[in-house]
Amino acid sequence: MTGERGVSAVESAEDEHALVGAYALNAVAGAERSEFERHLAGCPLCTADVPAFREVIAGLARSTATTPPDTLVDETVARARSVPQERARRRRLWSMPRRRAREG
Amino acid sequence: MQHSEKASTRGRSPEELLRQTARGDASAFEALTRYFAPLVFGVALRVCEDRSLAEEVAQEAFLDIWRTAARYERDRGSAHAWIVTITHRRAVDQVRSERAHARRELHAKALLPMVDFDQVAEAVDEAGDRERLRTCLGVLSRLQRESIHLAFFDGLTHTQISVKLQVPLGTAKARLREGLGNLKSCMGVGEKAGGRA
Numbered sequence: 001m002t003g004e005r006g007v008s009a010v011e012s013a014e015d016e017h018a019l020v021g022a023y024a025l026n027a028v029a030g031a032e033r034s035e036f037e038r039h040l041a042g043c044p045l046c047t048a049d050v051p052a053f054r055e056v057i058a059g060l061a062r063s064t065a066t067t068p069p070d071t072l073v074d075e076t077v078a079r080a081r082s083v084p085q086e087r088a089r090r091r092r093l094w095s096m097p098r099r100r101a102r103e104g
Numbered sequence: 105m106q107h108s109e110k111a112s113t114r115g116r117s118p119e120e121l122l123r124q125t126a127r128g129d130a131s132a133f134e135a136l137t138r139y140f141a142p143l144v145f146g147v148a149l150r151v152c153e154d155r156s157l158a159e160e161v162a163q164e165a166f167l168d169i170w171r172t173a174a175r176y177e178r179d180r181g182s183a184h185a186w187i188v189t190i191t192h193r194r195a196v197d198q199v200r201s202e203r204a205h206a207r208r209e210l211h212a213k214a215l216l217p218m219v220d221f222d223q224v225a226e227a228v229d230e231a232g233d234r235e236r237l238r239t240c241l242g243v244l245s246r247l248q249r250e251s252i253h254l255a256f257f258d259g260l261t262h263t264q265i266s267v268k269l270q271v272p273l274g275t276a277k278a279r280l281r282e283g284l285g286n287l288k289s290c291m292g293v294g295e296k297a298g299g300r301a
Binding site for chain 2: 017022052053054060063077080085086
């Protein structure tokens with residue numbers, strides 16, 4: 001493994017791929033996130049990494065499991081009754097829900 | 105883990121429940137919600153550090169799942185991974201908008217002690233998997249481990265991580281990517297299913 005310092009010129013050449021870990025961890029925000037998603041759409045390397053990284057992350061997440069409030073399930077199920085579902089459609093990549101306003 | 109009669113998974117896998125949910129099956133959605141409630145609430149609570157905020161985030165995450173279940177693709181990964189990603193994204197979006205209003209929060213949060221990564225491995229049910237996760241976490245460098253930790257458990261962006269760890273931005277990005285890559289190969293993720301374009 002390389003040292004913890006001393007990256008720059010070499011790294012900037014592959015800067016676009018470099019964000020793939022941060023992206024899988026939801027550590028990329030705002031415009032940078034959308035920008036990376038555009039890169040992702042055309043990058044087979046990153047497209048393969050994202051789901052694999054998310055499996056790893058899901059493994060780490062298990063340690064957080066906590067008894068939820070009693071109301072959580074019932075309230076959620078009741079709220080879902082008034083939420084329409086999206087119909088299946090062709091999609092790209094590993095789609096994640098977006099904020100409702102962005103749905104087109 | 106115990107589940108109530110009416111929302112039992114009845115031997116159905118989470119992926120199957122998700123597929124049924126996508127077809128509008130409300131009882132499958134209830135079973136799915138009951139099954140994932142501890143994990144979804146737990147992720148939200150870890151990131152938000154506030155029970156009522158975490159419950160709201162968990163509900164919103166489950167409603168996202170209900171709404172967009174048809175987008176889930178089995179060959180791209182497990183239901184677990186899909187659900188954790190949706191929940192975590194909801195949670196970090198929530199805390200980031202909160203922190204934008206109260207910058208002090210970030211500083212307070214940054215002083216929290218790190219969760220011991222031993223606990224992370226401890227939480228995995230199956231002994232073999234647990235051992236493997238422990239071993240794999242052990243092969244990460246300190247910077248890789250801390251970067252992943254700050255991103256996932258504390259919901260920091262890569263920019264905030266570079267500030268917190270006092271490393272250049274490119275280094276923070278690289279350590280996140282390498283750390284996940286190391287865990288992935290060490291744990292053999294992507295060898296059985298998913299992970300292919």
